[in-house]
Amino acid sequence: MYPLKNGQLWPRNQWYVAGWSNEFDEAPIERTILGERVLLFRGESGRATVLAGLCPHRFMPLVKGARSGDRIECAYHGMTFDGDGVCTKGPAGAPPGGATRIKRYATLEQGPLVWVWMGEADAADPAKMPDTSRCGIATDGWRADPNGTMHFAARYMLMVDNLFDLSHIAWVHVSLLGKPTLCDQPVAVSREGCILRADRHETGPVDDFSRYLFPESVGPIQQTLGTELLGPGLITAVGPWVREAEGSPLVGKDWGQVQFVHVITPETATTTNVFSLVSRNFRLEDEGLTAALCAQNKAVLAQDCEVAGLIEAGLNEADTMSELSFRPDHGAIEARRYIQSLIDAEKAQ
């Protein structure tokens, strides 16, 4: 399915975020992740639990059931499953029967997020967890503020495209961010292990936004605006990252960086949940700055949400085979290639 090959939608054997830590509560909720309906709850043991969302007896949604301890009892005929998905009671008092179970998903709780492995639980690979220290989540010297969940009526890959497309900032976000001259700089794409980066750099006088963030900056400054794919479900927008440049009396001074962290979890083939955080490594006690950056991030995301929804709605009519790409699309094209390579590697296993 566009823009991937052969009807593929996303890599499956990966960690995605199932929800915020505080969404895992005694009362189960349900969510669709990678097209699978799942049940999220926190049982008596305190473990964030993700199980299949439908009862295998007559497919009653388990979210309508009752949780007791670490177990969930179906509301239709009382079939019961423990936190590992093992059936402990059959329907209407029948014995549970052999190896009856529902799918259990491996989870990892980290700071404000609960990650879920969407492949087989026994194959869950902690080594594939994205390196969240690069975007300041649960990292010394940083703060990462959760900034809500936004539902996009657009496929997962449109989000990947959008986040690796640094050019659209000067059009879609012009009302909020102006037209940063940084957007005119060439994009440098690089790969470091499983991390894909697209960067733009610029050296010049201190601009309004940098002065707002770093009032003591003198300039000239070097600014970096970039995107880092830390995992298929985690893309962070770095920027600006500001350092004093050659010609400044403070040359070499690193003022810090702000990151707009996008945790993207495919929902269905054409919808996506985006959990967002704003992180930074400067002015950590400044709650006013936090509020301003979070408000800006929400407004920017709402603009992206509108654009992505419009593109998704038009894809049925588009001849996607004749898509035109130009030099500034370099970063987004590389991101597509990378996601495709993850899917291809999965298929080859």
Ligand code: FES
């Ligand atoms: S549908 Fe769940 S017990 Fe019958």
Ligand SMILES: [Fe+2]
């Ligand atoms: Fe955007």
